[in-house]
Amino acid sequence: MAEPNRLQITAASPDPALLTLPWHLPLEEWPDSVLAALPRGISRHVVRFVRLSGRVIAVKEIGETVAHREYELLRQLSRIDVPSVEPVGVITGRRSLDGEPLTPALVTEHLAFSLPYRALFSQYLRPDTATRLIDALAVLLVRLHLHGFYWGDVSLSNTLFRRDAGAFAAYLVDAETGDLHDRLSDGQRAYDLEIARVNVIGEMMDLEAGEILDSPIDTITVGEMLVVRYEELWQELTTSEWFEPGELWRVEARINRLNDLGFDVGELDMSTDIDGTRIRIQPKVVDAGHHHRRLMRLTGLDVQENQARRLLNDLDSYRVEFDRQGEDEEFAAHDWLTNVFEPAIRAVPRELRGKLEPAEIFHELLEHRWFKSQEANRDLPMNEVVRTYVDEVLRHRPDEQAVLGLDTMTLQAISDEDDELIG
Structure with missing residues (x-):
């Protein structure tokens, strides 16, 4: 007699x-009726995407001990606000109808509007895609290391990317090899970075061998680029500087550089040398999200960092245009949201709003308005350019709310179809 199922x-x-x-079935045998129609990317484990309670979840079959460990790590990363997928739970005690034990499963939230790196190397993106992805991965790795998280398997495959006003924001997906410490040693950081360099080079070589890359890319250079970008960012965030008493303006310049990188400065550790002729400054970096937090405070919009920067620039332009620099910023922000941002998004046909996140649509609208204004040799209002943006740009984009991991053949088929439509 089969042992009863004790699902936990x-x-x-x-x-x-x-x-x-259907936990009584191996994940590979789950029926299409419960699966979300999302193509799957590359994974060492069996992964399926499922529609549940009006959302999409990712289910990954993995050993019980590793599943619980990764679940707890993802919860810790979520609590400290590190970009990563949200954990939902761990399913154990699975058995088939015949009583055979089945592999436990880790359940996470599907990251809406995200794309794996293989889906990004297509004809949709500019030739500098690799550079932008590497920049995003470097920022993510620095943020993790600042929080004391050792990844252990840094790679493009273990990362998802969201568009962020022409750039990308990176999110950790796979944390099973990770470990959280109070502080990482230089050796731990260096080893994690070396793993990243080797993995990225290997992944780029794989794309090259699969003829996925549109143009020749020096794969070794891409890997080295990650190291350079990481070290530049780490130095900017952690290095102490000495200033002469008459150079305190450099303190503000340092803070502005950190803000431009998207990091807030919580406090400054300042000290003078013995004779008081020089001042040492060590910034206490809070975390990335300076512009995100400011926009959230002013408008309630929860967007990516570069998107927030772009929207804030438009808000500042709005205040200048209507001579509102002297009034409370919150009032101007409310009017900008009501009279500029929301009408522009509502003007996009409902069936096309799943193409991109609203903030990314608005960013592209600003770009489109600039080009059209150049052509017309006059400043065009937003309501004049929304229609041409929808018809000339948005309709021909893939639906990024649904795309999660297109294989090469699917990418090529969609690219060919879009080329015919545009041509």
């Missing part, structure tokens, strides 16, 4: 709908 769900806020999923 470990979750901070368990969703009862999880019990309705």
